[in-house]
Structure formats: C-alpha cells, structure tokens
Amino acid sequence: MEYIKHYFEEGHSYAVIVDMLATYHDIKMSLRSLKTHLKDAGMYRRNNYSPINDVRNAIRAELHGPGQLFGYRTMWLALLQKHKLRVKRDDVMRLLQELNPQGTELRTRRRFVRRTYHSMGPNYLWHVDGYDKLKPFGFGISGCIDGFSRRVLWLTCGHTNNDPAVIAHNYTSCVQRLGVAPMRLRTDCGTENGTMAAIQCSLRHNHTDYYAGSRSHMYGTSMSNQRIESWWSSFRKARAQFWIELFGDLRNEGHFNGSNEHQFLLQFCFQNVLQD
Structure with missing residues (x-):
C-alpha cells in the first residue's frame, strides 16, 4: 500500500500506477483492484482539496523562480508533488490567469521569447x-x-x-x-x-x-x-x-x-x- 500511496500522491494516472507496480515492484494488480485499494484507504481524486489560499500562496512562490514559465498542467503537478496540495486543474488555470497574466498571454500565443545578445563593441x-x-x-x-x-x-x-x-x-x-x-x-x-x-x-x-x-x-x-x-x-x-x-x-x-x-x-x- 505504501507504493500505491506514493505514486498516487505524485499524481500519476491509475493505469500508470498499475504499470509501475508491475515493472518496478513485481506487484501484479488489475485496475479495478487498484481502485478498490484506493477507496478503502480513503484516497480520491475529486475531494479533500487544499484551501485555495494555500494554493494561491504556493503559486506565488513558484512564480518567483522557473515556475513563471509553467503552464497550468505543469504548475498543477508542481503543486501536487512539491507542495503536497490537491487542487483542480481548472482552479490552477484560473489562478495563473490572475497571478501571471503576461505569462498566460505569451503561452496562449505560443510565443517563444528569445534572449537578447549583448556585445560592447568590435573585438569584445x-x-x-x-x-x-x-x-x-x-x-x-x-x-x-x-x-x-x-x-x-x-x-x-x-x-x-x-x-x-x-x-x-x-x-x-x-x-x-x-x-x-x-x-x-x-x-x-x-x-x-x-x-x-x-x-x-x-x-x-x-x-x-x-x-x-x-x-x-x-x-x-x-x-x-x-x-x-x-x-x-x-x-x-x-x-x-x-x-x-x-x-x-x-x-x-x-x-x-x-x-x-x-x-x-x-x-x-x-x-x-x-x-x-
């Protein structure tokens, strides 16, 4: 059950969890059995969501670093794996539009931001x-x-x-x-x-x-x-x-x-x- 909980908290899909259990731990389990184990342990995808203010603060923290480049899917995964926060992806999308509108607009345009080359002069x-x-x-x-x-x-x-x-x-x-x-x-x-x-x-x-x-x-x-x-x-x-x-x-x-x-x-x- 420890492996199941670990992979579940990392945000892997049920099919991926079944495959990883078989590949890395030699545990053969059907998808239906996995769902039964998760239900008995009280682990569900669609409840027990984290407070929205905690999610907002975590996103603000991520936006001060490389997280400013994240789309909502990557940010959702970072919140789950790094901050142990459970939140709907739609809520992450909405919060990113609120907290990082410029980055959201750039990703919407699928625009690649190039670095600027600087040189002080000839033979520099x-x-x-x-x-x-x-x-x-x-x-x-x-x-x-x-x-x-x-x-x-x-x-x-x-x-x-x-x-x-x-x-x-x-x-x-x-x-x-x-x-x-x-x-x-x-x-x-x-x-x-x-x-x-x-x-x-x-x-x-x-x-x-x-x-x-x-x-x-x-x-x-x-x-x-x-x-x-x-x-x-x-x-x-x-x-x-x-x-x-x-x-x-x-x-x-x-x-x-x-x-x-x-x-x-x-x-x-x-x-x-x-x-x-």
Missing part, C-alpha cells in the same frame, strides 16, 4: 567553433566570428578541425593579421580548443580590466554559442548543403566508403573548390 567577444557536417567526408571546417559586427575572422577547411595545433594556428594567425586580440574568447569544451585558450589567457595576462587573464576565455556548449551557430546555419543553406548532398550521393551509390583513401581522394579533388 570572438566566437570559435568547428563545423562537422562535412567531417565524415574528410573536410574539417573551423571558423571564428566577431560577436559585435558578425565579421568572419577566419574560415579554414582542412583534413581536421580537432587538432589543438591547427586551431591554435588559426587563432594566432588571425591575431597577427589584425594586430589585436579579443577581450574575450568563447569556445565549446572540446580538447582542440585548449591550446588556443591558453594563448588567449597569456596574451591578456597583464591587462587590468575585469576580463584579464583566465577570465578572457569562456567555455560553453556549442548550441549556446549563438553567433557562430547562427552563421553555420546560413553557411549550410548557402554553401554546405550542396556538398553534403553531393558527397552523400557518392556514398549511397557506392563510390565512397569513408576510408582514409577515399577521404584523401575527395580532398584532392575538391579542396580548392571548398576553400573558395
């Missing part, structure tokens, strides 16, 4: 990333973009884009060509970026601003590296998709098997074209 933040969509065919692409102007600072194509020496060379060549290092450098957590990150921190070691030294480089996920990811999307639509489909057709027709020999052959035939 460089975004570096590798493009791997052509990597199975032997073409590793590395790129860097200035977050303020969206200027492409380098875009190289070679046999690899995960060699730390190659990435560091791209960075140092760019810094030497422009005569300036960025205030901040953003990359993903790949090991290929380690040498470049160390060079960036060394170049900014003697500076006196907040982002001097180790703070001049930041790691993050590739998906959140939004400036370069946005450019990769445009790059694929305008350029890369043609080569992805061309090389994919060669593979599907049996003319490319992914071996080093075939990759070197493609590089020999198309390297200059891809560089252009």
Whole structure:
C-alpha cells in the first residue's frame, strides 16, 4: 500500500500506477483492484482539496523562480508533488490567469521569447567553433566570428578541425593579421580548443580590466554559442548543403566508403573548390 500511496500522491494516472507496480515492484494488480485499494484507504481524486489560499500562496512562490514559465498542467503537478496540495486543474488555470497574466498571454500565443545578445563593441567577444557536417567526408571546417559586427575572422577547411595545433594556428594567425586580440574568447569544451585558450589567457595576462587573464576565455556548449551557430546555419543553406548532398550521393551509390583513401581522394579533388 505504501507504493500505491506514493505514486498516487505524485499524481500519476491509475493505469500508470498499475504499470509501475508491475515493472518496478513485481506487484501484479488489475485496475479495478487498484481502485478498490484506493477507496478503502480513503484516497480520491475529486475531494479533500487544499484551501485555495494555500494554493494561491504556493503559486506565488513558484512564480518567483522557473515556475513563471509553467503552464497550468505543469504548475498543477508542481503543486501536487512539491507542495503536497490537491487542487483542480481548472482552479490552477484560473489562478495563473490572475497571478501571471503576461505569462498566460505569451503561452496562449505560443510565443517563444528569445534572449537578447549583448556585445560592447568590435573585438569584445570572438566566437570559435568547428563545423562537422562535412567531417565524415574528410573536410574539417573551423571558423571564428566577431560577436559585435558578425565579421568572419577566419574560415579554414582542412583534413581536421580537432587538432589543438591547427586551431591554435588559426587563432594566432588571425591575431597577427589584425594586430589585436579579443577581450574575450568563447569556445565549446572540446580538447582542440585548449591550446588556443591558453594563448588567449597569456596574451591578456597583464591587462587590468575585469576580463584579464583566465577570465578572457569562456567555455560553453556549442548550441549556446549563438553567433557562430547562427552563421553555420546560413553557411549550410548557402554553401554546405550542396556538398553534403553531393558527397552523400557518392556514398549511397557506392563510390565512397569513408576510408582514409577515399577521404584523401575527395580532398584532392575538391579542396580548392571548398576553400573558395
């Protein structure tokens, strides 16, 4: 009965409770038997509701954090599991309309609120990333973009884009060509970026601003590296998709098997074209 009560209080449906009892506890029970056990224990879905003021206060507490993003179904589940409050979903919907009208309106429109990108100016933040969509065919692409102007600072194509020496060379060549290092450098957590990150921190070691030294480089996920990811999307639509489909057709027709020999052959035939 302890398991039944636990799953019931978590808000699972009767069918799900029956399945979880059988899967995790080896307790075979029919839906009708479950309802009988719940009735004998005085556990019902449609009575013993919590005071509405307690529910309102709990919703207010949730709206001060991530709960401001919740729809009424998620909020109902949070009230049940986190606050141990029993309430009708319709009441949760009404209270959300009362306490969070702006969020309710945004969800009604199914509107996605995008984060705003901020940059202090040119060379404040460089975004570096590798493009791997052509990597199975032997073409590793590395790129860097200035977050303020969206200027492409380098875009190289070679046999690899995960060699730390190659990435560091791209960075140092760019810094030497422009005569300036960025205030901040953003990359993903790949090991290929380690040498470049160390060079960036060394170049900014003697500076006196907040982002001097180790703070001049930041790691993050590739998906959140939004400036370069946005450019990769445009790059694929305008350029890369043609080569992805061309090389994919060669593979599907049996003319490319992914071996080093075939990759070197493609590089020999198309390297200059891809560089252009």
